Amino acid sequence: MSLEEYAKEKLWPILVETVHAMVMYHHHKAYTRDVVLHENPNITPSELASRLGIPLGEALVILYELKNERKSA
Secondary structure (H helix, E strand, C coil): CCHHHHHCCCCHHHHHHHHHCCCCHHHHHHHHHHHHHHHCCCCCHHHHHHHHCCCHHHHHHHHHHHHHHHHHC
16 A cells, blocks of 8 residues: 555544654654665655654654655755
């Protein structure tokens, strides 16, 4: 399932709200943007979750948001 397909799911807004409330979310997102994506721009959500030791849902939200930010830039 692609990131866009996940974002179309009925519970996606609840997942995003939950992830945004996580204490380390902003740090994980910044590290992913500044380090991880430079090393591996095609990293999967599962790989990111494993690498950072974070939940898969957090990895999905981070990658989805960073992908959209790159499109907007």
